[in-house]
Amino acid sequence: MRVQFSTFTGNFHKNMSVAKKEYKRVTTNTLVEMKGNKEKISMLTAYDYSMAKIVDGAGVDVILVGDSASNVMAGHETTLPITLDQMIYHASSVVRAIKRALIVVDLPFGSYQSDPKEALRSAIRIMKESGAHAVKVEGGKEVKESIKRILNAGIPVMGHLGLTPQSIYKFGTYTVRAKEEEEAKRLKEDALMLEKIGCFGMVLEKIPATLTKEVSESVSIPTIGIGAGRHADGQVLVIHDLLGITHEFNPRFLRRYMNLYDDMTNAISQYVDDVKSKDFPNENEQY
Numbered sequence: 090m091r092v093q094f095s096t097f098t099g100n101f102h103k104n105m106s107v108a109k110k111e112y113k114r115v116t117t118n119t120l121v122e123m124k125g126n127k128e129k130i131s132m133l134t135a136y137d138y139s140m141a142k143i144v145d146g147a148g149v150d151v152i153l154v155g156d157s158a159s160n161v162m163a164g165h166e167t168t169l170p171i172t173l174d175q176m177i178y179h180a181s182s183v184v185r186a187i188k189r190a191l192i193v194v195d196l197p198f199g200s201y202q203s204d205p206k207e208a209l210r211s212a213i214r215i216m217k218e219s220g221a222h223a224v225k226v227e228g229g230k231e232v233k234e235s236i237k238r239i240l241n242a243g244i245p246v247m248g249h250l251g252l253t254p255q256s257i258y259k260f261g262t263y264t265v266r267a268k269e270e271e272e273a274k275r276l277k278e279d280a281l282m283l284e285k286i287g288c289f290g291m292v293l294e295k296i297p298a299t300l301t302k303e304v305s306e307s308v309s310i311p312t313i314g315i316g317a318g319r320h321a322d323g324q325v326l327v328i329h330d331l332l333g334i335t336h337e338f339n340p341r342f343l344r345r346y347m348n349l350y351d352d353m354t355n356a357i358s359q360y361v362d363d364v365k366s367k368d369f370p371n372e373n374e375q376y
């Protein structure tokens with residue numbers, strides 16, 4: 090469940106100069122190059138045309154059409170219910186908006202776990218029907234064969250280790266993963282495996298910062314953290330969390346850059362008042 094308390098932590102615009110090379114179009118190779126140049130990678134979710142246009146225009150390197158759409162767009166408690174057709178709908182809306190960012194799409198729960206052939210069919214549908222550039226798959230060695238099959242077809246794959254929300258009913262909670270040595274060891278092995286079979290990067294979700302550092306230093310492909318500390322090669326957030334639309338979700342790792350929930354509520358209730366009071370539309374707002 091993504092429900093917690095809300096605090097708006099302010100506006101974080103800083104006048105710091107950030108070393109970065111301008112890339113006209115971000116590709117999977119660009120991300121590896123960025124890691125080599127120690128340029129941090131920015132990644133954000135988007136699920137629709139209008140939001141994706143803003144996110145791309147603001148210079149985000151990677152747009153993730155995440156299965157978190159199941160939570161923030163459809164209102165489900167978990168990511169499990171979203172379907173492949175729905176992911177393709179979201180992804181194709183995002184693709185129409187993008188000029189620069191690399192677009193990665195989550196393979197939803199149930200579309201790749203049962204067998205590698207099904208995984209490949211699902212990935213092909215995403216690539217063909219949405220026009221996205223890559224897919225993301227949750228899990229380590231248990232989904233190795235599925236990932237290999239997708240990679241063999243020439244489809245770039247991003248891995249996802251640590252807290253993998255599609256397995257929430259196995260974990261039982263959304264707390265930090267891999268704090269114990271045994272799970273941390275398995276995660277490190279999985280990270281090396283993902284690199285070895287040819288993934289172009291991996292998300293590390295909600296793991297200790299020290300483990301993120303170790304993993305990021307041990308692989309040549311970029312790691313993108315969420316709740317995984319500053320040592321990842323890049324960071325990802327859910328756009329609704331960053332903008333403060335999901336005001337009840339307030340984990341420690343989240344930095345809110347706006348409080349849109351309150352701003353939107355105020356704007357909309359002002360509109361309601363204006364309609365009721367016959368202030369809107371006025372003479373200049375009619376034909």
Ligand code: KIV
Pocket residue numbers: 134153154155156157158195292294315325326327
């Ligand atoms: O679906 C999603 O938004 C994600 C990110 C949280 C990494 O997988």
